Amino acid sequence: xxxxxxxxxxxxxxxxxxxxxxxxxxxxxxxRCLTERPDVTLAYVSGRHLGLLHEAIATYDLPVPxxxxxxxxxxxYAIKDGQWSASPEWSAEIAPDWAGLTHAELAEAxxxxxxxxxxxxxxxxxxxxxxxxxxxxxxxxLRAAVSAxxxxxxxxxxxxxxxxxxxxxxxxxxxxxxxxKLHAIEFLARLLGVSxxxxxFAGDSGNDLPVLASGIPSVLVHNARPDVRREALAQAESTxxxxxxxxxxxxxxxxxxxxxxxxMEGLAHFHPEFTDWLNEASKDL
Ligand SMILES: [Mg+2]
Numbered sequence: 001x002x003x004x005x006x007x008x009x010x011x012x013x014x015x016x017x018x019x020x021x022x023x024x025x026x027x028x029x030x031x032r033c034l035t036e037r038p039d040v041t042l043a044y045v046s047g048r049h050l051g052l053l054h055e056a057i058a059t060y061d062l063p064v065p066x067x068x069x070x071x072x073x074x075x076x077y078a079i080k081d082g083q084w085s086a087s088p089e090w091s092a093e094i095a096p097d098w099a100g101l102t103h104a105e106l107a108e109a110x111x112x113x114x115x116x117x118x119x120x121x122x123x124x125x126x127x128x129x130x131x132x133x134x135x136x137x138x139x140x141x142l143r144a145a146v147s148a149x150x151x152x153x154x155x156x157x158x159x160x161x162x163x164x165x166x167x168x169x170x171x172x173x174x175x176x177x178x179x180x181k182l183h184a185i186e187f188l189a190r191l192l193g194v195s196x197x198x199x200x201f202a203g204d205s206g207n208d209l210p211v212l213a214s215g216i217p218s219v220l221v222h223n224a225r226p227d228v229r230r231e232a233l234a235q236a237e238s239t240x241x242x243x244x245x246x247x248x249x250x251x252x253x254x255x256x257x258x259x260x261x262x263x264m265e266g267l268a269h270f271h272p273e274f275t276d277w278l279n280e281a282s283k284d285l
Pocket of ligand 1: 010011012013014203204205
């Protein structure tokens with residue numbers, strides 16, 4: 001059966017209430033009810049690797065999804081009867097960016113960059129090289145040098161720099177250029193034969209922006225930081241997709257618009273065909 005709704009959501013601080021702002025108590029139960037409908041297909045879209053996806057589901061009692069895009073878009077899992085299997089089709093889609101090289105061969109080609117220290121094996125996969133780097137490093141210089149080396153090998157990569165909020169470590173990810181959240185979601189939609197009109201995406205932060213500013217109906221949850229709100233609006237404006245971006249503001253069924261409440265608000269905004277169902281389901285909570 002073709003789903004009436006393909007619901008794709010980020011996890012940290014979008015569905016998971018692991019930020020400062022409070023969560024409305026009825027928000028996650030309502031979200032769970034929605035995902036129990038047989039015509040709703042649920043996909044999680046996260047930077048988390050497999051182990052951390054399982055941990056998130058257990059810790060926050062989240063519904064087990066039908067699909068999960070993990071490791072910042074480098075893996076796509078289909079989940080059936082509790083079994084998670086990585087999609088070989090998605091690997092094949094992004095593989096050309098590595099120009100036939102393996103993870104080990106790429107790591108070896110970058111071995112002489114003394115400032116790059118490989119992260120733990122759980123944080124690596126075929127299509128993800130993740131390094132620790134000193135937080136005070138000249139990021140531009142490192143980026144340019146690594147880019148040049150990869151280009152000389154015929155590799156098309158995106159280089160993602162961030163700082164771990166908890167430890168202060170500099171983090172440097174090398175990913176296939178095609179392995180983005182947006183491309184993975186579009187790939188999944190094609191696989192399921194779902195058009196944007198039957199989709200909803202929810203996110204809260206920087207790596208969600210390409211999807212928020214795309215033609216996929218998207219909601220930015222209310223707990224998103226003000227700078228993300230501004231940036232999402234600006235990017236949606238520049239791509240001409242502002243009609244496909246909704247900023248949750250709270251007020252629906254007395255909920256505050258944060259996390260799952262924001263997702264439900266986005267559903268009501270873009271998919272009025274769910275209004276009656278929402279009204280009924282919210283009465284039972
Ligand atoms: Mg997030």
